[in-house]
Amino acid sequence: MPGRLTWRDASGTLRFVSVLTCDVSEVDAFVECQVPASIPLYRLVHFQIERPAREAGDLPAVLQQGKVLSAVYRVGPYKSSTGTPQGYALRLLVEPQPAVARADTRETLAVAN
Numbered sequence: 001m002p003g004r005l006t007w008r009d010a011s012g013t014l015r016f017v018s019v020l021t022c023d024v025s026e027v028d029a030f031v032e033c034q035v036p037a038s039i040p041l042y043r044l045v046h047f048q049i050e051r052p053a054r055e056a057g058d059l060p061a062v063l064q065q066g067k068v069l070s071a072v073y074r075v076g077p078y079k080s081s082t083g084t085p086q087g088y089a090l091r092l093l094v095e096p097q098p099a100v101a102r103a104d105t106r107e108t109l110a111v112a113n
Contacts, residue, residue: 004016
């Protein structure tokens with residue numbers, strides 16, 4: 001699915017690059033850049049899926065809403081032709097979903113008198 005990354009470089013200049021998502025889940029995504037781009041490890045980026053792909057319905061709910069603040073947590077292998085990474089793994093910085101508590105999870109404890 002086509003998407004876009006935006007971030008600010010070390011000098012504060014706004015940068016962006018078009019990407020293709022290879023793998024996406026509720027908490028992370030792996031993207032490949034369509035043009036050479038060098039994004040440092042641990043850089044905060046805004047990740048969004050392009051509007052036509054968002055409406056397809058195959059995405060996690062958080063990505064259907066628009067931009068998601070993310071962190072680059074892994075840089076893929078470098079292409080020898082360009083010297084830039086083939087892709088980036090992003091951790092989506094979203095609030096975790098609360099776990100559903102079940103009533104039958106109480107443990108029985110022994111009490112000594």
